[in-house]
Amino acid sequence: MKLLKIYSTVLTFVFLAFNLTAQTTTVSGRVLNKLGVPSTNVEITLTATNFDQTTTTDAEGNYEFTEVPVNEEFSINAIKEDDHLNGVSTFDLVFLTRHILGINIFETNADFIAMDVNNSGANTAFDLVQARRLILGITEEFPNNTAWRIVNSTALESANFAQGSLDNNLQATNPFMTTTDATIINFTAIKIGDANGNAIP
Numbered sequence: 001m002k003l004l005k006i007y008s009t010v011l012t013f014v015f016l017a018f019n020l021t022a023q024t025t026t027v028s029g030r031v032l033n034k035l036g037v038p039s040t041n042v043e044i045t046l047t048a049t050n051f052d053q054t055t056t057t058d059a060e061g062n063y064e065f066t067e068v069p070v071n072e073e074f075s076i077n078a079i080k081e082d083d084h085l086n087g088v089s090t091f092d093l094v095f096l097t098r099h100i101l102g103i104n105i106f107e108t109n110a111d112f113i114a115m116d117v118n119n120s121g122a123n124t125a126f127d128l129v130q131a132r133r134l135i136l137g138i139t140e141e142f143p144n145n146t147a148w149r150i151v152n153s154t155a156l157e158s159a160n161f162a163q164g165s166l167d168n169n170l171q172a173t174n175p176f177m178t179t180t181d182a183t184i185i186n187f188t189a190i191k192i193g194d195a196n197g198n199a200i201p
């Protein structure tokens with residue numbers, strides 16, 4: 001009987017130790033475009049030294065990683081593959097032209113990023129040229145940019161592109177530490193070359 005009790009105690013300790021090392025948490029969030037519409041099929045990758053998982057956003061723009069180890073340093077990145085022409089028309093070029101001429105300056109960071117077509121850190125006539133070449137079918141993709149830029153929503157809000165360069169750190173949460181509390185990281189999906197936000201998100 002005594003032996004059984006010792007055996008049971010040992011088992012309990014083993015169980016507790018296992019629980020301590022296997023403590024996990026959740027990392028989740030949502031991806032919306034600048035108009036607040038959910039962005040689907042965004043690839044979200046969560047990486048740490050011994051953890052590397054990718055998931056995609058659902059129809060509501062949500063993603064979730066479960067069983068993520070706690071107290072570890074993680075990086076999270078988001079990308080979305082798409083037709084570069086999605087949402088890009090001469091209408092958008094009008095917006096960009098008016099911005100460059102100072103007639104109607106962009107008001108949001110998302111607009112500055114969307115219309116920095118050549119990813120140079122500024123909105124200039126070179127962006128007009130590259131967007132026009134895409135619309136005319138001379139190129140199929142933006143040479144120096146991705147179809148979408150999926151940026152951390154908090155970093156996007158706090159950055160001030162209007163007063164300077166676009167070289168702000170849009171991955172401001174990286175790296176971050178997981179804790180026993182669930183982590184929520186939201187992203188904003190910005191379609192490059194689409195000033196009026198009519199790209200299918």
Ligand SMILES: [Ca+2]
Nearest residue numbers: 116118120122
């Ligand atoms: Ca540019």
Ligand SMILES: [Ca+2]
Nearest residue numbers: 087194196198
């Ligand atoms: Ca557009």
